[in-house]
Amino acid sequence: MGTEPRLGSKVFYKIGEVSQLTKLPAYVLRFWESQFTFLKPKKSRGNQRLYVQRDIETVLEIKRMLYEEGHTLDGVKRYWVRRGRAASRRLRPREIAKKLRGDLQVILKIIDSHSS
Template sequence: MLEPSHNNELPVIPGKRYFTIGEVSELCAVKPHVLRYWEQEFPQLKPVKRRGNRRYYQREDVLTIRQIRALLYEDGYTIGGARQRMTDEKDSGMRPVEIQAVIKETIEELEEVLELLKPGR
């Protein structure tokens, strides 16, 4: 099982290049059939397909899925609204939610390292 991040939200994304649909499902708290459906609905989501049509997601895909999940489940967007919001962000050059998520995750990881480096541990 993957280790959750500091604030008990979604787990920290491991530093590897490719993730299976099962791993992404766990990292994003979304069932695999939902991920397959979102691939049809969101053009930004393009996992690499290999032998036997197996999907392999990259870190960028995982961040995109987390962004889609937040728009749908936390912000209350419809699929169409979330798709439009993501397209608008891309076209407007705004700081995407995914960059903010990486920054937040990096800060949490650095805080954990600082905790380990404290004297007297």
């Protein structure tokens, strides 16, 4: 048997790996993509979904809100709309730096994987 994927162990994850990490069926992940405009994994040339760590963290937060806190799909959508608006108005320097650092780490991993 192969080893199970671990969050943070690579840059891109296919939908099957995300399904294992989040313990959600792939059809749920595809459905959520159709419902939540902010959940848009990249697509490979072969049209496979490629999730990054931030996408997986978003999936886990949606899962928590729906399954543990009992929110509806519409409630989760409203929350993310409000969160997006609030975040765009009040980004703190520390949050910006954290986001940039994460983005740079992804870029460095991509560069490292292509240089070896």
